[in-house]
Amino acid sequence: IAGITQAPTSQILAAGRRMTLRCTQDMRHNAMYWYRQDLGLGLRLIHYSNTAGTTGKGEVPDGYSVSRANTDDFPLTLASAVPSQTSVYFCASSGRAGAGDTQYFGPGTRLTVL
Amino acid sequence: GQNIDQPTEMTATEGAIVQINCTYQTSGFNGLFWYQQHAGEAPTFLSYNVLDGLEETGRFSSFLSRSKGYSYLLLKELQMKDSASYLCASMDSNYQLIWGAGTKLIIKP
Numbered sequence: 599i600a601g602i603t604q605a606p607t608s609q610i611l612a613a614g615r616r617m618t619l620r621c622t623q624d625m626r627h628n629a630m631y632w633y634r635q636d637l638g639l640g641l642r643l644i645h646y647s648n649t650a651g652t653t654g655k656g657e658v659p660d661g662y663s664v665s666r667a668n669t670d671d672f673p674l675t676l677a678s679a680v681p682s683q684t685s686v687y688f689c690a691s692s693g694r695a696g697a698g699d700t701q702y703f704g705p706g707t708r709l710t711v712l
Numbered sequence: 713g714q715n716i717d718q719p720t721e722m723t724a725t726e727g728a729i730v731q732i733n734c735t736y737q738t739s740g741f742n743g744l745f746w747y748q749q750h751a752g753e754a755p756t757f758l759s760y761n762v763l764d765g766l767e768e769t770g771r772f773s774s775f776l777s778r779s780k781g782y783s784y785l786l787l788k789e790l791q792m793k794d795s796a797s798y799l800c801a802s803m804d805s806n807y808q809l810i811w812g813a814g815t816k817l818i819i820k821p
Contacts, residue, residue, distance in 0.1 A: 638813055640716065640801075640810075640811030640814065641801075641811040646808070688754060688755070695807045697762065697807060698743050698762055698803070700760065701809065703754035703756070705753070706754055
């Protein structure tokens with residue numbers, strides 16, 4: 599069982615380019631999340647999905663979009679990358695979006711926008 | 713507003729005990745999580761508290777006081793592999809996690 603996989607592991611991107619970060623889980627979890635992690639700051643929620651077919655905005659959604667066509671996949675797209683989007687991006691999933699439900703994290707994607 | 717506070721960095725000695733504190737203020741409360749994150753890796757789940765009191769799992773224990781908006785993570789018999797960042801997160805009324813910036817724990821021999 600792989601758990602959660604993310605691709606690519608790292609990427610250097612020119613500003614203005616479009617980029618999709620991939621996230622796939624094999625745990626049949628209903629809820630999925632995208633976070634960014636920056637030095638000195640806590641994990642910040644970008645977008646989430648409580649179940650396939652639905653998505654919601656987190657704390658820092660601007661410049662990002664997501665889709666949830668099926669249970670397993672939750673891609674994050676940067677339509678036109680900017681340097682402030684340089685960060686480490688983590689995808690996570692939980693059985694459901696409910697009290698006490700543990701979130702499990704993928705290995706992360708380190709993105710640099712120049 | 714929502715806020716999670718924890719110390720930026722702590723240093724402890726191998727074999728000793730260390731307590732990492734966390735105070736939280738969130739819109740609603742559905743429990744307090746602790747995660748461990750080694751440098752360059754993903755966060756991994758350590759503990760969850762929703763009721764007041766102490767939860768113990770091996771060398772790690774976590775305490776919660778809901779009336780004080782306070783939690784701590786207690787690590788006993790410290791090992792070098794415990795050098796990592798420890799993240800405190802409160803689950804709010806929308807079942808979303810609000811994260812602290814993390815406490816970097818340095819273990820010295």
